[in-house]
Amino acid sequence: MAVKTILNKIYLKISSLYLAYLFGSFVIVAMIPSPLLVDHRAGAITLTNFEGYKPFQYRVLMPLVIRGVESATLDIIKDSLTEIAAPRIKAKLEQRNDPAYKRELVSRYVFRSVLFISLNILLMFLFMIALRYLARAFNYFPGIISDLLPLGLIFIMPLFYDYAVFVYDFCHLFLFTLGMYLLYKRDWFRYLIIFALGILNKETAVMLVLVFIFNYFSELSKPAFYKLLAAQVIIFLAIKSSLYLAFMGNPGSFVEWQLGRNIEHLSAFPNYFIFKMTAEEMLMPCAIDLPLPKGLNLPMFAVLVFTICYKWRSKPFFLRKASLYFAVSLILTIFWGYVDELRANYDALPIIYLLSAMGIYRLYHKLLGNKAGSGFAG
Secondary structure, X not given: OHHHHHHHHHHHHHHHHHXXXXXXXXXXXXXXXXXXXXXXXXXXXXXXXXOOOEOHHHOOHHHHHHHHHHHHOOHXXXXXXXXXXXXXXXXXXXXXXXXXXXXXXXHHOHHHHHHHHXXXXXXXXXXXXXXXXXXXXXXXXXXXXXXXXXXHHHHHHHHHOOOOEOOOHHHHHHHHHHHHHHHHHOOXXXXXXXXXXXXXXXXXXXXXXXXXXXXXXOOOOXXXXXXXXXXXXXXXXXXXXXXHHHXXXXXXXXXXXXXXXXXXXXXXXXXXXXXXXXXXXXXXXXXXXXXXXXXXXHHHHHHHHHHHXXXXXXXXXXXXXXXXHHHHXXXXXHHHOOOOOHHHHHHHHHHHHHHHHHHHHHHHHHHHOOOOOOOOOO
């Protein structure tokens, strides 16, 4: 009887926690800009028709999922959802004064738009769960803090989105975080599966290889290290070459060069103090308008750097090594991304978020005049 009572309490706790995550995912999707549905280069509709520009069309996992679910869904369900969602989409597009061709295209693919938003909520929910597992794996926080930590994403995620949400974004966050967790646990077989799915979703998942190298070059025997490294390289090359052949007729290039645009942006002083209102997502019934720091906001970065560096040596060695990837990502963004688009570095989010949270946790205990406890990883 006691065992049954304990199991019931655990079930209730997990159920309540996951309901909170689901609600948080809903709020996050409502606070960030509308999904990129119509764009001739990388819109969700374009990518699900497999007509997008390279390198965006190489990111096929979510387009394949959407097309698969669409094909498997009964027409009566698709028609019902279309009837419910179409008026709101039409009203929003008219309110934004979108061109007629965009309105017509979205009206033709209402079900895919609904599916896109629904998958965003689901994948944000899964990202929160993966982040919880990663936080608990380090044994740095008390269990309750690790459980509640993902809810802080409600305040963090909108900071990353000053531009539209791409169809592969939240899937990338989930797979990258899960990949980090499996790396830390040394669950190599499952890690390689998630790594392959990550590459299918977005090629920057290859950056997990850097996290692997930073942490395991001196930790594993050389035969084991090089075997695992070779497996990741082979997976990456096999998937990338297959996608290159599959979409070689699509317009676009292998990468996009953005150095000139970024130098111009970095040279303008006001760009370091930008605050913008949150945007209302197209299909959500509500939104929260808040002024948030955006882009390379210096006050925000000052707080971030301080909390990351505070009590640096007390933080898990795995995360400290993994943070080198964030520096690499920032440098690469200067050449091949928008330097002010924090979304371009969102795969580093689980790393910097946990490091910052650990700094805040230690600072909180210092301000209270208490020791933080014995649960800290060295």
